[in-house]
Amino acid sequence: MQAIHKKLQQIVCDQTLSPQQKARYLSLEAENLLPYPELDADTSEALAAGVLCDLVEGHAPYKPRYVLPDYSVVLTQGSEYLELDAPKDLDEAINCLMIAYHHVPSVTGMPVYIGHLDQLLLPFCEGLTDDQLYTKIKLFWRYLDRTLPDAFMHANIGPQDNPVARAILRVDAELKQIAPNLTFCYDPDISSDAILQQATDNIIACSKPHIANHPMHQAAFDDRGYGIVSCYNALPVAGGAATLVRLNLKEVALRSTSVTDFLTRKLPYYGDLCFRLLSSRMSYLFEKSNFFTSFLVQEGWIDRQRFTAMYGIYGMAEAVNLLQDMQQCSGRYGHDAKANQLGYQISEALAELVQRTPVKHAWRGRAMLHSQAGISSDVEVTPGVRIPYGSEPDPVTHIQALLPHHHYYASGISEILTLEETIKNNPQALFTLCKGALAAGFREFTANVDSNDLVRVTGYMVRLSDIEQYNQQQGSRINTTALGAEAAASTNILDRKPRVVSHELSPSYS
Amino acid sequence: MNSAQATVSKILNYSCVDGPGNRLVVFLQGCNFNCSSCHNPHTIGICNHCGDCVPACPHKALTVLEGKVSFDPQQCDQCDACLRACSINANPMVQTMSVEAVLARLTEHHLMLDGITLSGGEATLQAHFIGQLFKAIKADARLRHLSCFIDSNGQLGSSAWQRLLPVTDGVLLDIKALDADLHQTLTGRSNQRVLQSLRLLHQADKLHELRYLVIPGFTDRPSEVHALVELVQSLGTATQVRLNAFQHHGVIGPAREWPTASKNDIEIIAGQLRQQGIERVITPAVYI
Structure with a gap:
């Protein structure tokens, strides 16, 4: 108990953290005093060795990792549990959402999805x-950043060109x-060029928004639709992801003797083994935690049947390069x-594996493949299928090199293009590249x-000036700054051309 | 089959500084100017196969085959040691590309491109190739949305321009100096033909942009700036003028001792141009 006391003491007295x-960190430590969900010896060993990674989701999954409520429920019916009438005007609607967000759990304790706001x-x-x-949107936006300061919180807009989407982009x-x-x-058939141009101009101003290929995502989901949350995870609306575990392809390659x-x-x-880890965590959530007795389920904001299991992979670049070395080939990934x-072949094999493996409790009975963006403690392993930091080719070549991977990763493929500052004089170039x-x-x-x-740490945003300030021990009101600072210090992410911070989560105190 | 071939120094799939939108840029080897301020001087000369670069290559990418320097891109690490070893500002890594090869490259990337720009070196030294290439682009249903641009020093004669312009959508024209003596000093050539080209391109409505390199102590003199203003006014105040800042990156020889242009230097001249009614003055997004 001495060690844990010491750690709790450190958290309690940390000068950079708010109460x-x-x-939150204290609650994570408490959760992790419980035994891990039951695993067989092989899976435990692979987890301990770092071939598998549970993203430090915690020992007792008592809430899904990502929850995507169908907020149209509360906006059309109100909520009995929250004692809310259905809103009648925009002020009431925004107020309803502002209340709703505080009741939506996730892995970070803050909502990762705040809705398809224009719709x-x-x-x-x-x-x-x-x-x-x-x-009104400006006040709403200020409220969100100040009360739910977590960069994983994600809003969706589009594909229609409409006044709300425009106001949001402007703000x-x-x-x-x-x-x-x-x-x-x-959606090229629905969105106007003008709204896409406004979106890509925004990227030049603040590195947001992320642009999703609507027809491609739509095809992977059903009529209730999908949402993009956190670090570009595409998930069913009125559901989400119960868990996300990931397979370190670099470690798998290190344990292999040849490509075959x-x-x-x-x-x-x-x-x-990755499926076994994922299934064990699913079982705990669905069979033991009692999460699905929540009012969110009873009132129809979410549906127990609509939670997928995300099957993440990372370290593709290192895996391919190691396998290339084994066949005496000097060509590098990307x-x-x-x-x-070889990379495409691995993605295809993974997609096939995910397609044929049943997963109990998961939406449609299957997991969904995800190219995972990494966490701040990853060292010498590149997120997802990305090209290693600092060695990326020009944006066109970069897109072409990764393009064939994209259709395999139905629950999202996190890639970040870094563009030279000269593009500020030529926004048309970014528009064309994106389209x-x-x-x-x-x-x-x-x-x-x-x-x-304002730059991305894999998917979530940080301010470089906040990282600088945090490192001077002044703390930050934004939860993700600490993650960005850790990622910047422990990996080479600031080497990324020209500079992008990467890595998704740092879910425990360190 | 189109038999035209080009001597290519480098090809980029992405550029946002060589005309409107995202452009594929083909840098052609060889230049008829010899500017001290050149930021890619290795594109000036044409290889004479002396072989001096061969031992300089640490990756054994260069060999001499039947009296000619041969380059193996597979071995190349792009360290540019060969460029530093070359005494005539040439480049042993140049490749010969056919019109078909450039078309294939464009077809691969056309969804992400607004156009193509032929740069250099001095692109128009290979005007026949450019004409054939642009004609082929405009004849290809998948590629004809791409705009065809040339980045030029303006030394090309008017009859050659007349042959190129029907298939050219725009020209980015560099003017190195307005004063004839200063131009001679900076480039080794008179600016007479450059000014002729400028007028011709303007009249044909093909002058996309006039580019002016600000070199402190040379092209920022009040008389030069005044002459630039007068020139642009004579073309029309809507003429797009891009001010580039002289930097040391890539520069070799005595010009490395010249002072570089700061943001402040550029903003002062941009301010003067705008004050004189010139509407479209572009300044660098980045100063390195």
């Missing part, structure tokens, strides 16, 4: 001028806040056609512009 942040709010906007709308570029993160769902050994023996073996081809990449089959388009203070 709320301390309370939710448009019915309440009749008769409002653009300026009135702008003022987002003006305020340059970390929260909320934002996705514009783009990797593809035919080691990948299937560790791939199967730059060489043969190396890239072209999506037309070619990119599932999502995310870019950072060098010199912006």
